[in-house]
Amino acid sequence: xxxxxxxAAFEAGIKLGVLYHQFVGSPVSSKTADSLERAIKxxxxxxxxxxxxxxRIDRRMLxxxxxxxxxxxxxxxxxxxxxDYRGETVRARLEYDPDKNYPLMKLI
Amino acid sequence: xxxxxxxAAFEAGIKLGVLYHQFVGSPVSSKTADSLERAIKxxxxxxxxxxxxxxRIDRRMLxxxxxxxxxxxxxxxxxxxxxDYRGETVRARLEYDPDKNYPLMKLI
Amino acid sequence: xxxxxxxAAFEAGIKLGVLYHQFVGSPVSSKTADSLERAIKxxxxxxxxxxxxxxRIDRRMLxxxxxxxxxxxxxxxxxxxxxDYRGETVRARLEYDPDKNYPLMKLI
Amino acid sequence: xxxxxxxAAFEAGIKLGVLYHQFVGSPVSSKTADSLERAIKxxxxxxxxxxxxxxRIDRRMLxxxxxxxxxxxxxxxxxxxxxDYRGETVRARLEYDPDKNYPLMKLI
Numbered sequence: 123x124x125x126x127x128x129x130a131a132f133e134a135g136i137k138l139g140v141l142y143h144q145f146v147g148s149p150v151s152s153k154t155a156d157s158l159e160r161a162i163k164x165x166x167x168x169x170x171x172x173x174x175x176x177x178r179i180d181r182r183m184l185x186x187x188x189x190x191x192x193x194x195x196x197x198x199x200x201x202x203x204x205x206d207y208r209g210e211t212v213r214a215r216l217e218y219d220p221d222k223n224y225p226l227m228k229l230i
Numbered sequence: 231x232x233x234x235x236x237x238a239a240f241e242a243g244i245k246l247g248v249l250y251h252q253f254v255g256s257p258v259s260s261k262t263a264d265s266l267e268r269a270i271k272x273x274x275x276x277x278x279x280x281x282x283x284x285x286r287i288d289r290r291m292l293x294x295x296x297x298x299x300x301x302x303x304x305x306x307x308x309x310x311x312x313x314d315y316r317g318e319t320v321r322a323r324l325e326y327d328p329d330k331n332y333p334l335m336k337l338i
Numbered sequence: 339x340x341x342x343x344x345x346a347a348f349e350a351g352i353k354l355g356v357l358y359h360q361f362v363g364s365p366v367s368s369k370t371a372d373s374l375e376r377a378i379k380x381x382x383x384x385x386x387x388x389x390x391x392x393x394r395i396d397r398r399m400l401x402x403x404x405x406x407x408x409x410x411x412x413x414x415x416x417x418x419x420x421x422d423y424r425g426e427t428v429r430a431r432l433e434y435d436p437d438k439n440y441p442l443m444k445l446i
Numbered sequence: 447x448x449x450x451x452x453x454a455a456f457e458a459g460i461k462l463g464v465l466y467h468q469f470v471g472s473p474v475s476s477k478t479a480d481s482l483e484r485a486i487k488x489x490x491x492x493x494x495x496x497x498x499x500x501x502r503i504d505r506r507m508l509x510x511x512x513x514x515x516x517x518x519x520x521x522x523x524x525x526x527x528x529x530d531y532r533g534e535t536v537r538a539r540l541e542y543d544p545d546k547n548y549p550l551m552k553l554i
Contacts, residue, residue, distance in 0.1 A: 124428070124445040128347040131340065132430065132445050135348040139355020144256055146517075147470045149248070154272040161269030164262040168299035188546040191276035196471075196517070212340070214348060222512040229340040229348050232536070232553040236455040239448065240538065240553050243456040247463020255362045255412075296438040304363075304409070320448070322456065330404040337448040337456050356473070364468055370488040377485030380478040384515035407492035 130207035131229055133171045134214035137203045138227045141166050141177070142196055142216065151191040155179045158194065166203065173204040173211065180218075196225035238315035239337055241279045242322035245311045246335045249274050249285070250304055250324065259299040263287045266302065274311065281312040281319065288326075304333035346423035347445055349387045350430035353419045354443045357382050357393070358412055358432065367407040371395045374410065382419065389420040389427065396434075412441035454531035455553055457495045458538035461527045462551045465490050465501070466520055466540065475515040479503045482518065490527065497528040497535065504542075520549035 124132070145162050163177045183198040197218040204213050212229055219226040232240070253270050271285045291306040305326040312321050320337055327334040340348070361378050379393045399414040413434040420429050428445055435442040448456070469486050487501045507522040521542040528537050536553055543550040 124347065128344050128428070129445060131344040132347040132351040132428075132443075135351020135353075136355040136443055137351075139352040139357075140257070140359045141355075143356045143359040143471055147467055148252055148269075149273045149276045151276050154269075154276060157265070157269045157272045161256075161262075161265045164265045165257045168257045168259050168262060168297075170297045187548045189276075189278045189548070193470075193520070212344070212348075224511045224513070227348075227352055229345060232455065236452050236536070237553060239452040240455040240459040240536075240551075243459020243461075244463040244551055245459075247460040247465075248467045249463075251363055251464045251467040254409075255359055295440045297440070301362075301412070320452070320456075332403045332405070335456075335460055337453060360472055364485075365464070365489045365492045367492050370485075370492060373481070373485045373488045377472075377478075377481045380481045381473045384473045384475050384478060384513075386513045405492075405494045 126208045126210040127212065130171070130205045130210045130212040133207055134203055134205045134212050134229065135227070137166055137169055137172060137205070138201065138214055138216050140169070141201055142199070142225070146194050146196050148194045149191050150179065150184065150194045151186065152181050152184055155181060155184065171205050171207050173206045176202045199225065234316045234318040235320065238279070238313045238318045238320040241315055242311055242313045242320050242337065243335070245274055245277055245280060245313070246309065246322055246324050248277070249309055250307070250333070254302050254304050256302045257299050258287065258292065258302045259294065260289050260292055263289060263292065279313050279315050281314045284310045307333065342424045342426040343428065346387070346421045346426045346428040349423055350419055350421045350428050350445065351443070353382055353385055353388060353391070353421070354417065354430055354432050356385070357417055358415070358441070362410050362412050364410045365407050366395065366400065366410045367402065368397050368400055371397060371400065387421050387423050389422045392418045415441065450532045450534040451536065454495070454529045454534045454536040457531055458527055458529045458536050458553065459551070461490055461493055461496060461529070462525065462538055462540050464493070465525055466523070466549070470518050470520050472518045473515050474503065474508065474518045475510065476505050476508055479505060479508065495529050495531050497530045500526045523549065
């Protein structure tokens with residue numbers, strides 16, 4: 123039987139996986155990053171056991187193509203979720219790791 | 231050589247295909263439908279040759295699961311895009327067709 | 339500091355979240371379910387700490403539209419992942435729960 | 447009223463938009479590119495009015511992260527679709543344009 127803490131960790135992983143693979147690829151620019159951040163935050167907030175979500179798109183990483191916009195990439199996203207499963211809480215973060223060149227997800 | 235009108239029609243198809251497959255599956259509820267609509271609208275507006283985009287999520291079709299939210303499904307979306315390619319304009323619509331039980335995309 | 343077991347649970351959650359939100363929405367029919375299952379399985383197998391992945395699409399739930407195909411929905415997917423994080427293993431499952439009408443993810 | 451040729455062009459646009467935004471972001475490596483290509487090809491083949499689909503993932507562009515895999519990016523994809531709408535056929539292509547640094551979709 124998993125502990126409540128393990129279940130909370132599992133739920134945190136789900137949220138970051140969903141956040142990433144639902145929204146990566148969305149057309150985005152510095153003008154629309156606000157509305158995309160907000161939609162991601164509200165969308166993930168709906169999921170079970172979520173106490174809070176923070177989502178920020180790094181505007182400095184937005185690369186514009188010839189048409190003046192780009193696509194949301196995983197490495198542009200900073201996100202934190204706090205999960206509360208039956209009183210056990212965990213926090214997890216998605217953040218670009220420049221050393222690994224990888225959008226790393228971890229429990230914090 | 232395709233005509234400018236055919237290219238405009240092609241571009242309209244791209245936009246509806248993107249809109250649908252980027253955002254369908256997003257967690258959504260009646261409380262968050264506003265921010266999701268807005269993010270979709272702004273995101274698609276960035277793409278080449280888009281003159282206008284209208285996106286509405288049919289709140290009556292939002293089905294809540296045991297956790298109080300649902301997922302965006304294609305049949306919940308009404309969307310219209312207007313494309314202008316070198317002066318030739320086309321309009322296209324995504325709308326649920328209850329007879330076909332299909333989220334139909336068409337030039338209008 | 340999270341335990342290795344908690345990290346393994348977190349990683350399991352990520353994999354199921356990714357699997358679900360990357361592939362739900364894909365056009366699929368009874369003829370193409372095999373190749374989609376295989377692609378999902380191989381894709382998720384690449385992710386860190388995955389020891390095994392099983393993915394099955396429930397053919398009985400495939401609903402064909404007027405054009406003879408459907409879309410992959412979460413409730414059609416049965417998936418199990420086994421994670422090994424530094425010797426600690428966990429198993430997690432995605433399976434449709436008819437009572438909750440929800441594609442439930444859980445540690446098993 | 448749109449012409450059949452314009453409708454065929456519209457349908458071609460939909461297919462490329464779907465292909466791109468459904469599958470970009472999938473974990474992929476040189477070992478799994480085959481199964482992903484096949485799943486994409488079969489999935490898009492199901493859609494209305496598709497006569498043929500060709501999909502190739504450029505293995506040379508696959509960038510492996512610290513964990514030995516990467517994610518499918520739009521610029522890695524070469525795709526062609528042939529649409530037949532009531533006897534009118536069009537062909538469209540998705541191909542990376544290095545000058546624009548953009549995965550360009552066009553009628554050919």
